[in-house]
Amino acid sequence: MVPFVENEELGRLFDEIAFWLEIAGDNPFKIRSYAQASRVLSKLGEPVGALYRDGRLRELEGIGEAIEKKVGELLETGKLAYLEKLRARFPEGLLALSKLQGIGAKSIKHLYETLRVDSPETLRAACERGDVAKLKGYGKKKQEKIMEALDFQEAQRDRFHLHTAWNQANALFRHLGTHPTLQNLAVTGSLRRYKETVSDIDLLAAGEDADALVNHFLESPEVGRVLSTGPDKSAVVTTSDIPVELRVVPDGQWPFALLHFSGSKAHLAQLRERAAAVELKLTERGLFRKDGSAVPCNDEEDIYQALGLPYIPPELREGRHEFDLPDSGRLLEEADIIGTLHCHSTWSDGVNTIAELAEAAETMGYAYIVITDHSQASAIVRGMPGESVRAQHLEIDALNKRLKKIRIIKGIEADILGDGSLDYEPGILDSFEFVIASIHGGFDMTEEETAQRLIRAIENPHASVIGHLTGRLLLSRKGYPVPVDKIVDAAIANGVALEINANPRRLDMDWRHLREAADKGAMFAIGPDAHRIAGLHNMRFGVAIARKGGLTPDRLLNCKPAEEIIRWRGRP
Secondary structure (H helix, E strand, O other): OOOOHHHHHHHHHHHHHHHHHHHHOOOHHHHHHHHHHHHHHHHHOHHHHHHHHHHOOOHHOOOOOHHHHHHHHHHHOOOOOOHHHHHHHOHHHHHHOOOOOOOOOOHHHHHHHHHHHOOOHHHHHHHHHOOHHHHOOOHHHHHHHHHHHHHHHHOOOOEEEEEHHHEEEEHHHHHOOOOOOEEEEEEHHHHHOOOOEEEOEEEEEEOOOOHHHHHHHHHOOOOOEEEEEOOOOEEEEEHHHHHHHHEEEEEHHHHHHHHHHHHHHHHHHHHHHHHHHHOOOOOOOEEEEOOOOOOOOOOHHHHHHHOOOOOOOOOOOOOOOOHHHOOOOOOOOHHHHHEEEEEOOOOOOOOOHHHHHHHHHHHHOOOOEEEEEEEEOOOHOOOOOOHOOOOHHHHHHHHHHHHHOOOEEEEEEEEEOOOEEOOOOOOHHHOOOOOEEOOOOOOOHHHHHHHHHHHHHHHOOOOOOOOOOOEOOOOEOOOOOHHHHHHHHHHHHHEEEEEEEEEOOEEEOOOOHHHHHHHHOOOEEEEEEEHHHHHHHHHHHHHHHHHHHHOOHHEEOOOOOOHHHHHOOOOO
């Protein structure tokens, strides 16, 4: 059996089958069955391989004999003949079109059959000729939307989500860490600064034998192909197509190289100006006086101190006024977080039960967990109908009696409807202890329409937090237009917090707005948007984004006890 075929990858492959079947105009029931299999397999709480091995796969909803056989083929061979056959029938560029925002399989099929559009490139050419606008049901406005989606996709090409890059970096770390001459090892560049997405991974090592370290790096099973190599550095592409560069420096140069290769360029330029102002010269090899003598520094903190500056954490080093930030206390740290919120259970589209999520959160050291399943309007993700709310709350009451070290708070992620009202009647909303209000549909809004919709939700006395403010999906979908300043002001006036959605596919709200909002008095809540136990660990990304925005612990609801979390709802 092939152990590396993970649940999400299996789900992606079955989703691709559904796509090709729709392009082929196959039986709608058949298409839905593969789409259902994709959703079920990708969200399983245990490895698909274990279920298949134990003969339990067909116990899952929507998994019949045909699907089971194909899962087995993938697990046992790493390939699927049925999928390969479908791929061979059509241009592969059609699949790239499926990644465009706002374009579904039916539209792709129509464009392919009428205009022979078979890739993003041919779609762009058809738009530029005006051919798409001439199609029935399209017009100039839809053509413009397609062009915007193409531009967005092009801008995101060859970029990766944070968790993807970190997982790859950690695998390389484990391999490099086995070499006996290694003295120091760190991630640098934009990944160390926790930029929302990255184009590559930069690694820095210090050791006695640079050649040996480079050669050891090239022997990693993660390395797919070598781009270049030399005595102290090497560039490769991993088996998952992520570019990686390793540099090796003498241990004495470590803190200076770490600072230099972490960047950003703008931050380093300002540091060098500061150095020059005190008659010093800062390079990647050291900090030097006018006479050429070196200023001894054991770590990055020493370098900043030598320049007469407070230490600036990597997350802040973007050349965006980090030297001018007021001294308002230390930045948020993971240890400051005492509770987690925005978690989905099997009551909606989550993989794990409330008990499983709570026990996992307890193990992680949290004092409370806020369960916020989807409300009834989000039917596509099994949003809870009103009659289920009472039953869920009885379950939570029973669990709270049993669990001694963690409290489960009764929450909901309530849809903000088109008119700005919240899903559910007020009587049902009253039964929740915490309400995240989020937009999940109706994205085609003007900025003014968005403002009106969000402000009405903020003014609802049941709202505790506004979830994922712009609705963006990194590398996939632009957010809807949001007048951030106006929304921040409304949230402050109504005692509603703003979410930092820690899902690495969202990281919304944008860190660039956090400090200004905090200075005005805004409060924030980090939500992992966990749909399985593993998702609880998204908190690390939320904390990093909060730090990047310059937030201190007093600005985060997660640093407050459960009683204050509950009292926060509807606070004037």
